[in-house]
Amino acid sequence: MSDDELDAATRHADHLLSGVAWSDNDFDGRRTRRVYGLLRDVGAFGTTLLHPRVRELVAARLGEVHQFGMLFLSAVDPGQGAQAVHFDAGVYPLPRDVEVETNVIWALDDFTADNGATMVVPGSHRWPAGRRPTPDELVPVVMPAGSAVVYSGRLWHAAGHNRSAATRRALICEHVVPWLRPADNHILAVGVDGLLNLSPELRRLAGVAAVNDYFGFVAGRDPEQWLLDHQGSR
Ligand SMILES: O=C(O)CCC(=O)C(=O)O
The missing domain is CATH 2.60.120.620 (q2cbj1_9rhob like domain)
Known part of the structure; x- marks a missing residue:
């Protein structure tokens, strides 16, 4: 560094x-x-x-x-x-x-x-x-x-x-x-609001990252998109 x-x-x-x-x-x-x-x-x-x-x-x-x-x-x-x-x-x-x-x-x-x-x-x-x-x-x-x-x-x-x-x-x-x-368990430790405060790259490393369409999704959706929609709906 x-x-x-x-x-x-x-x-x-x-x-x-x-x-x-x-x-x-x-x-x-x-x-x-x-x-x-x-x-x-x-x-x-x-x-x-x-x-x-x-x-x-x-x-x-x-x-x-x-x-x-x-x-x-x-x-x-x-x-x-x-x-x-x-x-x-x-x-x-x-x-x-x-x-x-x-x-x-x-x-x-x-x-x-x-x-x-x-x-x-x-x-x-x-x-x-x-x-x-x-x-x-x-x-x-x-x-x-x-x-x-x-x-x-x-x-x-x-x-x-x-x-x-x-x-x-x-x-x-x-x-x-x-x-x-x-x-x-970073997702639980940080919570949804904490995840939204992280940069997208850190969020991915926290576990908000699908591997493909059938692995790593949230309620059938891409996790990053799910999180952003969740933020928008509040
Ligand atoms: O502090 C270190 O140098 C290594 C610590 C470590 O390997 C561990 O706790 O798993």
Whole structure:
């Protein structure tokens, strides 16, 4: 992202994080603050979520119609230990070799080996079911603030241990194919009025997008058209 975009994104992150408590479970992290349902107050993240180069990569992997899976802001505070190693598509009962998910982690602070940079196992998206990484296979994604890493939902990874004195913030955007239920229900979280306040492209990513005439419609109609008519009839 440009410096201006990064500046706006970090200010929006601070606004969203104000007053947010640490997570109440080990996976999210008991020294980590998380904000889900970001489309309810997308602010400056709207530009980041639609970054053209990242959008191209995601569309090349998943096809033109796809949708957000989980979408959250994560602030890993000092002292947070490493997260359990996992792959994001593991929430779906699918064979390991089915590719359904492409995810993006935007660094809102520099990611360093010390401050909890995401740890990844390069190439592990091609591993068969049952193979688990050993600790020496994990490498930190070291990158300056404003950078993103794009990875398959099959890649083994985890948030790292934050041994530094500062918080590591990240914007984490999962994307899944349109025939899967997204991990988070953006349509319910945002509601009809909230959807109408989003740009058409963000609405599509929230799930307002037909795949064809018989898949993804609302009451037999194209969902975008349905939404606009619904607005007009009020
Ligand atoms: O914060 C990170 O670096 C990764 C978090 C993650 O992979 C997750 O919570 O699914």
